[in-house]
Amino acid sequence: MRAAVVPEAGGDFEFVEREIPEPDPGEVRIAVEACGICHSDVFAKEGTYPGISYPRVPGHEIAGRVDAVGDRVTAWAEDDRVGAGWHGGHCFTCDPCRRGNFLQCENGEITGITFDGGYAEYVTVPSEAVASVPDDLDAADAAPLLCAGVTTFNALRNxxxxxxxxxxxxxxxxxxxxxxxxxxxxxxxxxxxxxxxxxxxxxxxxxxxxxxxxxxxxxxxxxxxxxxxxxxxxxxxxxxxxxxxxxxxxxxxxxxxxxxxxxxxxxxxxxxxxxxxxxxxWGSGHARDSQDTLEFSALRDVTPEIETYPLDDVEAAYERMIENEARFRVVLEP
Ligand SMILES: [Zn+2]
Ligand SMILES: [Zn+2]
The missing domain is CATH 3.40.50.720 (NAD(P)-binding Rossmann-like Domain)
Incomplete structure:
Protein backbone atom coordinates (compact mmCIF):
# COMPACT_ATOMS: atom_id res chain seq x y z
CA MET A 1 0.00 0.00 0.00
CA ARG A 2 0.98 3.64 -0.36
CA ALA A 3 1.35 5.87 2.69
CA ALA A 4 2.45 9.46 3.29
CA VAL A 5 4.98 9.28 6.10
CA VAL A 6 6.62 11.90 8.28
CA PRO A 7 10.19 10.49 8.51
CA GLU A 8 11.26 12.53 11.55
CA ALA A 9 10.05 15.44 13.66
CA GLY A 10 9.71 18.47 11.38
CA GLY A 11 10.52 16.44 8.25
CA ASP A 12 8.79 16.71 4.86
CA PHE A 13 6.24 14.08 3.83
CA GLU A 14 7.65 11.06 2.03
CA PHE A 15 5.72 8.44 0.09
CA VAL A 16 6.46 4.84 0.94
CA GLU A 17 5.27 1.44 -0.28
CA ARG A 18 4.46 -0.82 2.66
CA GLU A 19 2.91 -4.19 3.31
CA ILE A 20 -0.79 -3.85 3.98
CA PRO A 21 -0.90 -4.19 7.80
CA GLU A 22 -2.55 -7.28 9.32
CA PRO A 23 -5.04 -6.46 12.08
CA ASP A 24 -3.91 -7.70 15.51
CA PRO A 25 -6.46 -9.34 17.81
CA GLY A 26 -9.05 -6.69 18.72
CA GLU A 27 -8.19 -4.53 15.70
CA VAL A 28 -10.02 -3.61 12.52
CA ARG A 29 -8.37 -2.88 9.19
CA ILE A 30 -9.97 0.00 7.30
CA ALA A 31 -9.55 0.64 3.57
CA VAL A 32 -9.30 4.43 3.72
CA GLU A 33 -11.63 6.33 1.38
CA ALA A 34 -11.05 9.75 2.92
CA CYS A 35 -8.90 11.27 5.65
CA GLY A 36 -9.20 14.85 6.84
CA ILE A 37 -6.18 17.01 7.53
CA CYS A 38 -6.62 18.61 10.93
CA HIS A 39 -4.58 21.30 12.65
CA SER A 40 -3.73 18.74 15.34
CA ASP A 41 -1.75 16.82 12.70
CA VAL A 42 0.93 19.40 13.48
CA PHE A 43 1.71 17.26 16.55
CA ALA A 44 2.71 14.42 14.23
CA LYS A 45 4.40 16.59 11.63
CA GLU A 46 6.49 18.66 14.04
CA GLY A 47 7.01 16.07 16.78
CA THR A 48 5.45 18.22 19.51
CA TYR A 49 3.42 15.37 21.02
CA PRO A 50 5.27 13.88 24.02
CA GLY A 51 6.74 10.47 23.26
CA ILE A 52 5.79 10.32 19.54
CA SER A 53 8.05 8.03 17.51
CA TYR A 54 8.99 8.04 13.80
CA PRO A 55 8.40 7.32 11.01
CA ARG A 56 4.73 8.15 11.56
CA VAL A 57 1.70 8.30 9.25
CA PRO A 58 -0.55 11.18 10.47
CA GLY A 59 -4.31 11.41 10.11
CA HIS A 60 -7.16 11.02 12.61
CA GLU A 61 -10.22 11.86 10.50
CA ILE A 62 -10.57 8.52 8.75
CA ALA A 63 -13.58 7.27 6.80
CA GLY A 64 -13.68 4.08 4.78
CA ARG A 65 -14.71 0.43 4.77
CA VAL A 66 -13.78 -2.47 7.02
CA ASP A 67 -11.42 -4.58 4.99
CA ALA A 68 -10.44 -7.25 7.55
CA VAL A 69 -10.97 -7.89 11.26
CA GLY A 70 -8.62 -9.39 13.82
CA ASP A 71 -9.42 -12.17 16.30
CA ARG A 72 -12.03 -11.39 18.97
CA VAL A 73 -13.62 -8.56 16.94
CA THR A 74 -17.38 -9.07 17.03
CA ALA A 75 -18.71 -5.54 16.51
CA TRP A 76 -17.52 -5.08 12.93
CA ALA A 77 -17.50 -7.09 9.74
CA GLU A 78 -15.97 -6.78 6.30
CA ASP A 79 -17.53 -4.03 4.15
CA ASP A 80 -19.04 -2.06 7.06
CA ARG A 81 -18.79 1.68 6.43
CA VAL A 82 -16.78 3.04 9.35
CA GLY A 83 -14.65 5.87 10.60
CA ALA A 84 -12.08 6.63 13.29
CA GLY A 85 -11.13 9.89 15.00
CA TRP A 86 -8.59 11.36 17.44
CA HIS A 87 -9.51 9.02 20.29
CA GLY A 88 -7.78 5.85 19.12
CA GLY A 89 -8.74 3.39 21.84
CA HIS A 90 -8.63 2.80 25.58
CA CYS A 91 -7.50 0.12 28.04
CA PHE A 92 -10.81 -0.61 29.88
CA THR A 93 -8.84 -1.27 33.10
CA CYS A 94 -7.40 2.03 34.43
CA ASP A 95 -9.43 4.02 36.96
CA PRO A 96 -10.90 6.55 34.47
CA CYS A 97 -11.90 3.65 32.17
CA ARG A 98 -13.46 1.75 35.09
CA ARG A 99 -15.58 4.87 35.64
CA GLY A 100 -16.50 5.02 31.95
CA ASN A 101 -14.31 8.05 31.24
CA PHE A 102 -12.72 6.52 28.19
CA LEU A 103 -11.47 9.86 26.87
CA GLN A 104 -9.42 10.29 30.04
CA CYS A 105 -7.91 6.79 29.78
CA GLU A 106 -4.41 6.77 31.27
CA ASN A 107 -3.25 4.42 28.51
CA GLY A 108 -5.30 5.95 25.70
CA GLU A 109 -4.23 5.66 22.08
CA ILE A 110 -4.36 8.55 19.62
CA THR A 111 -4.90 7.82 15.94
CA GLY A 112 -2.04 9.11 13.79
CA ILE A 113 0.05 9.90 16.90
CA THR A 114 0.57 6.73 18.97
CA PHE A 115 -0.09 4.50 15.94
CA ASP A 116 -0.15 5.14 12.18
CA GLY A 117 -3.14 7.08 10.89
CA GLY A 118 -5.09 7.68 7.70
CA TYR A 119 -2.72 9.39 5.26
CA ALA A 120 -2.52 5.94 3.68
CA GLU A 121 -4.55 3.40 1.72
CA TYR A 122 -5.10 1.17 4.78
CA VAL A 123 -5.00 1.64 8.52
CA THR A 124 -5.50 -0.68 11.49
CA VAL A 125 -7.48 0.68 14.43
CA PRO A 126 -8.56 -0.81 17.79
CA SER A 127 -12.14 -2.06 17.52
CA GLU A 128 -13.40 0.23 20.32
CA ALA A 129 -12.18 3.29 18.39
CA VAL A 130 -14.37 2.57 15.35
CA ALA A 131 -17.63 4.40 14.54
CA SER A 132 -20.30 3.37 12.07
CA VAL A 133 -20.86 5.78 9.14
CA PRO A 134 -24.47 6.23 7.95
CA ASP A 135 -25.16 5.20 4.35
CA ASP A 136 -26.28 8.65 3.26
CA LEU A 137 -23.07 10.38 4.31
CA ASP A 138 -20.18 10.63 1.81
CA ALA A 139 -16.83 9.41 3.12
CA ALA A 140 -15.25 12.78 2.32
CA ASP A 141 -17.97 14.57 4.31
CA ALA A 142 -17.83 12.09 7.17
CA ALA A 143 -14.04 12.45 7.63
CA PRO A 144 -13.92 15.96 9.17
CA LEU A 145 -17.02 15.19 11.25
CA LEU A 146 -14.89 12.58 13.09
CA CYS A 147 -12.83 15.37 14.66
CA ALA A 148 -14.09 18.90 13.98
CA GLY A 149 -17.67 17.62 13.98
CA VAL A 150 -17.63 15.54 17.14
CA THR A 151 -15.68 18.24 18.98
CA THR A 152 -18.31 20.93 18.36
CA PHE A 153 -21.36 18.63 18.53
CA ASN A 154 -20.22 16.99 21.75
CA ALA A 155 -19.21 20.28 23.39
CA LEU A 156 -22.67 21.71 22.72
CA ARG A 157 -24.67 18.65 23.72
CA ASN A 158 -22.73 18.33 26.98
CA TRP A 282 -13.93 20.37 25.74
CA GLY A 283 -12.02 17.89 23.60
CA SER A 284 -13.57 15.60 20.95
CA GLY A 285 -15.26 12.36 22.07
CA HIS A 286 -15.02 8.58 21.95
CA ALA A 287 -16.17 6.45 19.03
CA ARG A 288 -19.83 6.30 20.06
CA ASP A 289 -19.83 10.10 20.40
CA SER A 290 -18.44 10.22 16.86
CA GLN A 291 -21.16 7.89 15.65
CA ASP A 292 -23.83 10.05 17.34
CA THR A 293 -22.30 13.04 15.54
CA LEU A 294 -22.41 11.28 12.18
CA GLU A 295 -26.00 10.07 12.69
CA PHE A 296 -27.21 13.52 13.77
CA SER A 297 -25.35 15.13 10.87
CA ALA A 298 -27.05 12.78 8.39
CA LEU A 299 -30.44 13.34 10.04
CA ARG A 300 -30.22 17.14 10.01
CA ASP A 301 -28.13 17.56 6.85
CA VAL A 302 -25.08 18.99 8.60
CA THR A 303 -22.13 18.83 6.22
CA PRO A 304 -18.64 20.30 6.31
CA GLU A 305 -17.36 22.55 3.55
CA ILE A 306 -14.37 20.66 2.19
CA GLU A 307 -11.55 20.77 -0.33
CA THR A 308 -10.44 17.33 -1.51
CA TYR A 309 -6.98 16.29 -2.71
CA PRO A 310 -5.43 13.00 -3.82
CA LEU A 311 -2.84 11.52 -1.44
CA ASP A 312 -0.12 12.59 -3.91
CA ASP A 313 -0.88 16.22 -3.09
CA VAL A 314 -0.48 15.79 0.66
CA GLU A 315 2.21 18.48 0.89
CA ALA A 316 0.05 21.11 -0.84
CA ALA A 317 -3.06 20.02 1.03
CA TYR A 318 -1.27 20.21 4.39
CA GLU A 319 0.02 23.67 3.43
CA ARG A 320 -3.57 24.84 2.73
CA MET A 321 -4.52 23.83 6.24
CA ILE A 322 -1.43 25.35 7.92
CA GLU A 323 -1.79 28.64 6.04
CA ASN A 324 -5.44 28.78 7.07
CA GLU A 325 -6.41 29.15 3.40
CA ALA A 326 -8.75 26.16 3.15
CA ARG A 327 -12.48 26.60 3.11
CA PHE A 328 -12.89 25.00 5.50
CA ARG A 329 -11.60 21.43 5.94
CA VAL A 330 -9.01 19.68 3.79
CA VAL A 331 -9.64 16.03 2.95
CA LEU A 332 -7.26 13.52 1.33
CA GLU A 333 -8.70 10.76 -0.84
CA PRO A 334 -6.09 7.96 -0.88
ZN1 LIG B 1 -8.44 16.80 14.69
ZN1 LIG C 1 -7.93 3.19 30.48
Whole structure:
Protein backbone atom coordinates (compact mmCIF):
# COMPACT_ATOMS: atom_id res chain seq x y z
CA MET A 1 0.00 0.00 0.00
CA ARG A 2 0.98 3.64 -0.36
CA ALA A 3 1.35 5.87 2.69
CA ALA A 4 2.45 9.46 3.29
CA VAL A 5 4.98 9.28 6.10
CA VAL A 6 6.62 11.90 8.28
CA PRO A 7 10.19 10.49 8.51
CA GLU A 8 11.26 12.53 11.55
CA ALA A 9 10.05 15.44 13.66
CA GLY A 10 9.71 18.47 11.38
CA GLY A 11 10.52 16.44 8.25
CA ASP A 12 8.79 16.71 4.86
CA PHE A 13 6.24 14.08 3.83
CA GLU A 14 7.65 11.06 2.03
CA PHE A 15 5.72 8.44 0.09
CA VAL A 16 6.46 4.84 0.94
CA GLU A 17 5.27 1.44 -0.28
CA ARG A 18 4.46 -0.82 2.66
CA GLU A 19 2.91 -4.19 3.31
CA ILE A 20 -0.79 -3.85 3.98
CA PRO A 21 -0.90 -4.19 7.80
CA GLU A 22 -2.55 -7.28 9.32
CA PRO A 23 -5.04 -6.46 12.08
CA ASP A 24 -3.91 -7.70 15.51
CA PRO A 25 -6.46 -9.34 17.81
CA GLY A 26 -9.05 -6.69 18.72
CA GLU A 27 -8.19 -4.53 15.70
CA VAL A 28 -10.02 -3.61 12.52
CA ARG A 29 -8.37 -2.88 9.19
CA ILE A 30 -9.97 0.00 7.30
CA ALA A 31 -9.55 0.64 3.57
CA VAL A 32 -9.30 4.43 3.72
CA GLU A 33 -11.63 6.33 1.38
CA ALA A 34 -11.05 9.75 2.92
CA CYS A 35 -8.90 11.27 5.65
CA GLY A 36 -9.20 14.85 6.84
CA ILE A 37 -6.18 17.01 7.53
CA CYS A 38 -6.62 18.61 10.93
CA HIS A 39 -4.58 21.30 12.65
CA SER A 40 -3.73 18.74 15.34
CA ASP A 41 -1.75 16.82 12.70
CA VAL A 42 0.93 19.40 13.48
CA PHE A 43 1.71 17.26 16.55
CA ALA A 44 2.71 14.42 14.23
CA LYS A 45 4.40 16.59 11.63
CA GLU A 46 6.49 18.66 14.04
CA GLY A 47 7.01 16.07 16.78
CA THR A 48 5.45 18.22 19.51
CA TYR A 49 3.42 15.37 21.02
CA PRO A 50 5.27 13.88 24.02
CA GLY A 51 6.74 10.47 23.26
CA ILE A 52 5.79 10.32 19.54
CA SER A 53 8.05 8.03 17.51
CA TYR A 54 8.99 8.04 13.80
CA PRO A 55 8.40 7.32 11.01
CA ARG A 56 4.73 8.15 11.56
CA VAL A 57 1.70 8.30 9.25
CA PRO A 58 -0.55 11.18 10.47
CA GLY A 59 -4.31 11.41 10.11
CA HIS A 60 -7.16 11.02 12.61
CA GLU A 61 -10.22 11.86 10.50
CA ILE A 62 -10.57 8.52 8.75
CA ALA A 63 -13.58 7.27 6.80
CA GLY A 64 -13.68 4.08 4.78
CA ARG A 65 -14.71 0.43 4.77
CA VAL A 66 -13.78 -2.47 7.02
CA ASP A 67 -11.42 -4.58 4.99
CA ALA A 68 -10.44 -7.25 7.55
CA VAL A 69 -10.97 -7.89 11.26
CA GLY A 70 -8.62 -9.39 13.82
CA ASP A 71 -9.42 -12.17 16.30
CA ARG A 72 -12.03 -11.39 18.97
CA VAL A 73 -13.62 -8.56 16.94
CA THR A 74 -17.38 -9.07 17.03
CA ALA A 75 -18.71 -5.54 16.51
CA TRP A 76 -17.52 -5.08 12.93
CA ALA A 77 -17.50 -7.09 9.74
CA GLU A 78 -15.97 -6.78 6.30
CA ASP A 79 -17.53 -4.03 4.15
CA ASP A 80 -19.04 -2.06 7.06
CA ARG A 81 -18.79 1.68 6.43
CA VAL A 82 -16.78 3.04 9.35
CA GLY A 83 -14.65 5.87 10.60
CA ALA A 84 -12.08 6.63 13.29
CA GLY A 85 -11.13 9.89 15.00
CA TRP A 86 -8.59 11.36 17.44
CA HIS A 87 -9.51 9.02 20.29
CA GLY A 88 -7.78 5.85 19.12
CA GLY A 89 -8.74 3.39 21.84
CA HIS A 90 -8.63 2.80 25.58
CA CYS A 91 -7.50 0.12 28.04
CA PHE A 92 -10.81 -0.61 29.88
CA THR A 93 -8.84 -1.27 33.10
CA CYS A 94 -7.40 2.03 34.43
CA ASP A 95 -9.43 4.02 36.96
CA PRO A 96 -10.90 6.55 34.47
CA CYS A 97 -11.90 3.65 32.17
CA ARG A 98 -13.46 1.75 35.09
CA ARG A 99 -15.58 4.87 35.64
CA GLY A 100 -16.50 5.02 31.95
CA ASN A 101 -14.31 8.05 31.24
CA PHE A 102 -12.72 6.52 28.19
CA LEU A 103 -11.47 9.86 26.87
CA GLN A 104 -9.42 10.29 30.04
CA CYS A 105 -7.91 6.79 29.78
CA GLU A 106 -4.41 6.77 31.27
CA ASN A 107 -3.25 4.42 28.51
CA GLY A 108 -5.30 5.95 25.70
CA GLU A 109 -4.23 5.66 22.08
CA ILE A 110 -4.36 8.55 19.62
CA THR A 111 -4.90 7.82 15.94
CA GLY A 112 -2.04 9.11 13.79
CA ILE A 113 0.05 9.90 16.90
CA THR A 114 0.57 6.73 18.97
CA PHE A 115 -0.09 4.50 15.94
CA ASP A 116 -0.15 5.14 12.18
CA GLY A 117 -3.14 7.08 10.89
CA GLY A 118 -5.09 7.68 7.70
CA TYR A 119 -2.72 9.39 5.26
CA ALA A 120 -2.52 5.94 3.68
CA GLU A 121 -4.55 3.40 1.72
CA TYR A 122 -5.10 1.17 4.78
CA VAL A 123 -5.00 1.64 8.52
CA THR A 124 -5.50 -0.68 11.49
CA VAL A 125 -7.48 0.68 14.43
CA PRO A 126 -8.56 -0.81 17.79
CA SER A 127 -12.14 -2.06 17.52
CA GLU A 128 -13.40 0.23 20.32
CA ALA A 129 -12.18 3.29 18.39
CA VAL A 130 -14.37 2.57 15.35
CA ALA A 131 -17.63 4.40 14.54
CA SER A 132 -20.30 3.37 12.07
CA VAL A 133 -20.86 5.78 9.14
CA PRO A 134 -24.47 6.23 7.95
CA ASP A 135 -25.16 5.20 4.35
CA ASP A 136 -26.28 8.65 3.26
CA LEU A 137 -23.07 10.38 4.31
CA ASP A 138 -20.18 10.63 1.81
CA ALA A 139 -16.83 9.41 3.12
CA ALA A 140 -15.25 12.78 2.32
CA ASP A 141 -17.97 14.57 4.31
CA ALA A 142 -17.83 12.09 7.17
CA ALA A 143 -14.04 12.45 7.63
CA PRO A 144 -13.92 15.96 9.17
CA LEU A 145 -17.02 15.19 11.25
CA LEU A 146 -14.89 12.58 13.09
CA CYS A 147 -12.83 15.37 14.66
CA ALA A 148 -14.09 18.90 13.98
CA GLY A 149 -17.67 17.62 13.98
CA VAL A 150 -17.63 15.54 17.14
CA THR A 151 -15.68 18.24 18.98
CA THR A 152 -18.31 20.93 18.36
CA PHE A 153 -21.36 18.63 18.53
CA ASN A 154 -20.22 16.99 21.75
CA ALA A 155 -19.21 20.28 23.39
CA LEU A 156 -22.67 21.71 22.72
CA ARG A 157 -24.67 18.65 23.72
CA ASN A 158 -22.73 18.33 26.98
CA UNK A 159 -23.30 22.00 27.83
CA UNK A 160 -26.21 23.29 29.90
CA UNK A 161 -27.82 25.08 26.93
CA UNK A 162 -31.49 24.24 26.30
CA UNK A 163 -33.49 24.84 23.10
CA UNK A 164 -34.24 28.56 22.85
CA UNK A 165 -31.15 29.61 24.82
CA UNK A 166 -28.71 32.11 23.36
CA UNK A 167 -25.65 30.22 22.09
CA UNK A 168 -22.78 31.98 20.34
CA UNK A 169 -20.16 30.41 18.13
CA UNK A 170 -16.98 32.41 17.99
CA UNK A 171 -15.05 31.97 14.76
CA UNK A 172 -16.51 30.90 11.43
CA UNK A 173 -13.87 28.45 10.24
CA UNK A 174 -13.17 24.73 10.28
CA UNK A 175 -14.79 24.18 13.68
CA UNK A 176 -17.11 27.18 13.75
CA UNK A 177 -18.93 26.49 10.47
CA UNK A 178 -19.94 23.12 11.93
CA UNK A 179 -20.71 24.56 15.38
CA UNK A 180 -23.17 26.99 13.80
CA UNK A 181 -25.02 24.20 12.02
CA UNK A 182 -25.24 22.08 15.19
CA UNK A 183 -26.33 25.05 17.31
CA UNK A 184 -29.08 25.90 14.84
CA UNK A 185 -30.20 22.27 14.51
CA UNK A 186 -30.28 21.93 18.32
CA UNK A 187 -32.81 24.76 18.55
CA UNK A 188 -30.64 27.45 20.09
CA UNK A 189 -30.91 31.13 19.26
CA UNK A 190 -27.62 31.14 17.41
CA UNK A 191 -25.08 33.94 17.21
CA UNK A 192 -22.03 33.94 14.94
CA UNK A 193 -19.06 36.05 16.07
CA UNK A 194 -16.32 36.75 13.56
CA UNK A 195 -13.73 39.39 12.77
CA UNK A 196 -14.42 38.86 9.05
CA UNK A 197 -17.60 40.75 8.03
CA UNK A 198 -17.51 38.94 4.65
CA UNK A 199 -18.51 35.77 6.49
CA UNK A 200 -21.91 37.13 7.49
CA UNK A 201 -23.87 35.66 4.55
CA UNK A 202 -22.25 32.27 5.03
CA UNK A 203 -22.86 32.32 8.79
CA UNK A 204 -26.53 33.13 8.27
CA UNK A 205 -26.87 30.41 5.64
CA UNK A 206 -25.44 27.93 8.18
CA UNK A 207 -28.11 28.88 10.69
CA UNK A 208 -26.93 31.98 12.56
CA UNK A 209 -29.82 34.18 13.72
CA UNK A 210 -27.42 37.02 14.53
CA UNK A 211 -24.02 38.02 13.21
CA UNK A 212 -21.54 40.04 15.29
CA UNK A 213 -18.69 41.67 13.40
CA UNK A 214 -16.10 41.60 16.18
CA UNK A 215 -13.75 43.86 14.18
CA UNK A 216 -16.16 46.74 14.72
CA UNK A 217 -18.44 45.76 17.60
CA UNK A 218 -17.61 44.63 21.14
CA UNK A 219 -18.91 41.05 21.05
CA UNK A 220 -19.49 40.92 24.83
CA UNK A 221 -21.69 44.05 24.67
CA UNK A 222 -23.68 42.61 21.78
CA UNK A 223 -24.23 39.33 23.61
CA UNK A 224 -25.40 41.21 26.72
CA UNK A 225 -27.78 43.28 24.55
CA UNK A 226 -29.24 39.96 23.32
CA UNK A 227 -29.75 38.80 26.92
CA UNK A 228 -26.38 37.19 27.71
CA UNK A 229 -25.11 33.93 26.26
CA UNK A 230 -25.76 30.58 27.93
CA UNK A 231 -22.82 29.21 26.00
CA UNK A 232 -20.12 30.74 23.86
CA UNK A 233 -18.39 28.01 21.87
CA UNK A 234 -14.91 29.44 21.29
CA UNK A 235 -13.48 27.87 18.15
CA UNK A 236 -10.96 30.52 17.05
CA UNK A 237 -7.59 29.71 18.65
CA UNK A 238 -6.80 33.31 19.66
CA UNK A 239 -6.63 34.13 23.36
CA UNK A 240 -7.47 37.83 22.93
CA UNK A 241 -10.56 36.90 20.89
CA UNK A 242 -11.69 34.43 23.56
CA UNK A 243 -11.00 36.94 26.35
CA UNK A 244 -13.20 39.45 24.52
CA UNK A 245 -16.33 37.27 24.78
CA UNK A 246 -16.15 36.19 28.43
CA UNK A 247 -18.10 39.28 29.57
CA UNK A 248 -20.86 38.26 27.16
CA UNK A 249 -22.11 35.31 29.22
CA UNK A 250 -25.39 35.49 31.12
CA UNK A 251 -26.48 33.81 34.38
CA UNK A 252 -24.85 30.36 34.65
CA UNK A 253 -23.28 30.97 31.28
CA UNK A 254 -20.04 29.46 30.12
CA UNK A 255 -17.39 29.93 27.52
CA UNK A 256 -16.51 26.49 26.18
CA UNK A 257 -13.07 26.50 24.56
CA UNK A 258 -12.46 23.91 21.82
CA UNK A 259 -9.69 25.66 19.84
CA UNK A 260 -6.37 25.82 21.69
CA UNK A 261 -4.89 29.34 21.78
CA UNK A 262 -1.15 29.87 22.15
CA UNK A 263 -1.47 32.17 25.20
CA UNK A 264 -3.53 32.23 28.42
CA UNK A 265 -7.08 33.60 28.35
CA UNK A 266 -7.79 36.70 30.46
CA UNK A 267 -10.88 36.53 32.64
CA UNK A 268 -12.44 39.13 34.95
CA UNK A 269 -13.43 37.24 38.10
CA UNK A 270 -16.28 39.73 38.62
CA UNK A 271 -17.96 38.25 35.56
CA UNK A 272 -17.58 34.69 36.84
CA UNK A 273 -18.87 35.53 40.32
CA UNK A 274 -21.69 37.74 39.04
CA UNK A 275 -22.97 35.08 36.64
CA UNK A 276 -21.90 31.90 38.49
CA UNK A 277 -20.34 31.34 35.10
CA UNK A 278 -17.19 29.69 33.91
CA UNK A 279 -14.61 29.22 31.23
CA UNK A 280 -14.37 25.54 30.35
CA UNK A 281 -12.74 23.30 27.81
CA TRP A 282 -13.93 20.37 25.74
CA GLY A 283 -12.02 17.89 23.60
CA SER A 284 -13.57 15.60 20.95
CA GLY A 285 -15.26 12.36 22.07
CA HIS A 286 -15.02 8.58 21.95
CA ALA A 287 -16.17 6.45 19.03
CA ARG A 288 -19.83 6.30 20.06
CA ASP A 289 -19.83 10.10 20.40
CA SER A 290 -18.44 10.22 16.86
CA GLN A 291 -21.16 7.89 15.65
CA ASP A 292 -23.83 10.05 17.34
CA THR A 293 -22.30 13.04 15.54
CA LEU A 294 -22.41 11.28 12.18
CA GLU A 295 -26.00 10.07 12.69
CA PHE A 296 -27.21 13.52 13.77
CA SER A 297 -25.35 15.13 10.87
CA ALA A 298 -27.05 12.78 8.39
CA LEU A 299 -30.44 13.34 10.04
CA ARG A 300 -30.22 17.14 10.01
CA ASP A 301 -28.13 17.56 6.85
CA VAL A 302 -25.08 18.99 8.60
CA THR A 303 -22.13 18.83 6.22
CA PRO A 304 -18.64 20.30 6.31
CA GLU A 305 -17.36 22.55 3.55
CA ILE A 306 -14.37 20.66 2.19
CA GLU A 307 -11.55 20.77 -0.33
CA THR A 308 -10.44 17.33 -1.51
CA TYR A 309 -6.98 16.29 -2.71
CA PRO A 310 -5.43 13.00 -3.82
CA LEU A 311 -2.84 11.52 -1.44
CA ASP A 312 -0.12 12.59 -3.91
CA ASP A 313 -0.88 16.22 -3.09
CA VAL A 314 -0.48 15.79 0.66
CA GLU A 315 2.21 18.48 0.89
CA ALA A 316 0.05 21.11 -0.84
CA ALA A 317 -3.06 20.02 1.03
CA TYR A 318 -1.27 20.21 4.39
CA GLU A 319 0.02 23.67 3.43
CA ARG A 320 -3.57 24.84 2.73
CA MET A 321 -4.52 23.83 6.24
CA ILE A 322 -1.43 25.35 7.92
CA GLU A 323 -1.79 28.64 6.04
CA ASN A 324 -5.44 28.78 7.07
CA GLU A 325 -6.41 29.15 3.40
CA ALA A 326 -8.75 26.16 3.15
CA ARG A 327 -12.48 26.60 3.11
CA PHE A 328 -12.89 25.00 5.50
CA ARG A 329 -11.60 21.43 5.94
CA VAL A 330 -9.01 19.68 3.79
CA VAL A 331 -9.64 16.03 2.95
CA LEU A 332 -7.26 13.52 1.33
CA GLU A 333 -8.70 10.76 -0.84
CA PRO A 334 -6.09 7.96 -0.88
ZN1 LIG B 1 -8.44 16.80 14.69
ZN1 LIG C 1 -7.93 3.19 30.48
Missing amino acids: SDAQPGDLVAVQGVGGLGHLGLQYAHAAGYETVAISRSPDKEDLARSLGADHFVNAAETDPAERLQALGGARVVLATAPASDAISSVVDGIGIDGSVVVVGVPGAPIEVDANTLIGTRGGVEG
